[in-house]
Amino acid sequence: MTLFDFDTDHTKNWLPKDGMVNYYGKILPLEHANAYFDDLLKTIAWQQDEVVIYGKRIRTKRKVAWYGDRAFKYTYANTTKKALPWPQTLIALKALTEQHTKATYNACLLNLYHTGNEGMSWHCDAEPDLKKEAPIASLSFGAQRKFSFKHKQTKERVDIFLEHGSLLLMTGSTQTHWLHSLPPTKKVTSPRINLTFRTITT
Ligand SMILES: O=C(O)CCC(=O)C(=O)O
Ligand SMILES: [Fe+2]
Numbered sequence: 001m002t003l004f005d006f007d008t009d010h011t012k013n014w015l016p017k018d019g020m021v022n023y024y025g026k027i028l029p030l031e032h033a034n035a036y037f038d039d040l041l042k043t044i045a046w047q048q049d050e051v052v053i054y055g056k057r058i059r060t061k062r063k064v065a066w067y068g069d070r071a072f073k074y075t076y077a078n079t080t081k082k083a084l085p086w087p088q089t090l091i092a093l094k095a096l097t098e099q100h101t102k103a104t105y106n107a108c109l110l111n112l113y114h115t116g117n118e119g120m121s122w123h124c125d126a127e128p129d130l131k132k133e134a135p136i137a138s139l140s141f142g143a144q145r146k147f148s149f150k151h152k153q154t155k156e157r158v159d160i161f162l163e164h165g166s167l168l169l170m171t172g173s174t175q176t177h178w179l180h181s182l183p184p185t186k187k188v189t190s191p192r193i194n195l196t197f198r199t200i201t202t
Contacts, residue, residue: 019174033165052078068107105197116188
């Protein structure tokens, strides 16, 4: 329970089995969340994402950035990125996330979705560069969007709406057994920024 969202029980596991997803709700007051959104939009080194699908190099409309404790290389969707050093804003948001989740992180992937037309398709965050079963914490700013989980075998579905200034935590065997996605939606016309704090194996 936090000062800002009395209704959100972050100890609840949203998954029925094979992993754990906790939603902390809004962990920041509105004015702080607004200020972080503006700051991230301006100061992050946003770049169009490049993914290789069926051997074709494609530039996504969605923008990304990758930061870390060291110049970690991170490979996903057949492209490799090198982490930039933490700016002040991310140091603050990492500390806040670490306090709430009682875990530590050494890298962060940021995504900027300009409108509801942009999303992320089904995947799990289980690349070899990531420490196996380490927690992944997700901070969201801007437009509220639906975040979906799908069990790899049973295809069971769980949807969570990620609010402005909110925190979500994925732990245990979640990435082994569940996929997640950010479905595109015509209902949203404003931008959203998402930060996923992760642990790269060193
Ligand atoms: O934008 C989101 O909420 C999720 C992003 C995501 O799944 C990822 O970066 O791996
Ligand atoms: Fe992901």
